[in-house]
Amino acid sequence: MSTYVYGITASAHPALPKDLAGVGDPPRPVRILEAGELTAVVSDAPEGLRPKRKDLLAHQTVLAEAGAAGVVLPMRFGSVAPDDDTVTSVLTDRADHYKERLRALEGKVEYNVKATHQEEAVLHLVMSANPDIRAMTEANRKAGGGSYDDRLRLGEMVVAAVKAREGEDAAVVRSALEPFASDVSLGPESTGWLVNVSFLVDRESADRFLTEVENVRGNNPHIELRVNGPLPPYSFVEPDAAEHAGTAAGPGAAQE
């Protein structure tokens, strides 16, 4: 029976809640493997495990429960060892490394922030800052929407202006929140958000970070911020993970 691994904690870590449900259907019970001063949070690995919603959620929930009680090094989803002994021997072989990481992340949690534009609000901003766009919009409107080429030309200018604004607002979000974080990890670029950035924050001072989030919201009503946390420090498990995360192109990146 292969072993599904959720994360690594110190053996001094408080006990997990009883009957914590792991991946699989039916959910496999979560259990603990001890190896010296380290423990692995594991369950049996179900046959044919796939990244289904239910299993992703189980992975995240187990780590959230473990992380609520103390620091945990979260595994990426889907890590399966051939058996329990492989897990404990990995912990034993690399004990110094994992203990160092646990010490470095002690008392810290990850907050992931994704920002998007309120489209209408940002169009207003772009238009008020750019007389050409405003004039062209009015001309097109008077012409009943404008010709295909007119619309294309307007759209191209608007998209360029919105993109520029995205860059500026990404910097606004980052520079406002960075002073409240001990580390920052930039996520991949996408059109799904104008910035996707994780902050490593002291659990104790998380309220200061969240207050600043509210300030950013209040000062920038055209920016919508989605904040997720406190999370286990997914983006900070490796010392150099923060450097790599921005360019990580696949499973090969930021590995050991």
Place this chain on the structure above:
Amino acid sequence: MTVVPAQQTGGGGGSSGLYDVLELVLDRGLVIDAFVRVSLVGIEILKIDVRVVVASVDTYLRFAEACNRLDLEAGPHRSPGLPDLVGEVTESGSRGKSKGALSGAADTISDAFKQARDEGGRERETESRPRARKSTSSRRKEDDE
């Protein structure tokens, strides 16, 4: 404006943010080379999808249309009015966030699998991403209602 996503308040547990943390769960976290990872065929598609940045004719036309529909007088001439508008939109957006996020993730994953099946190894057809984004948020709102 009261925009406090539910997941901020929880000590640890909570499923509300799965959609937004999907990329962390799948793409960050510790990887140990002595372990194998389960096959993530559908997820590879998801990851490509997430990284595609497209400025297409469709996008241009959509933005031109959005400008055309925009109430110009509500903008720079009436800037004090703007926060009202945005506040309203943001509030409904946050309701979507706290409740609809899970089903959003389900859709994303099942979409990813569907694409993997439908398209096999073929390159994913690009499309107007802002439109896709919009449909995601409206879908979340629908879930909410």
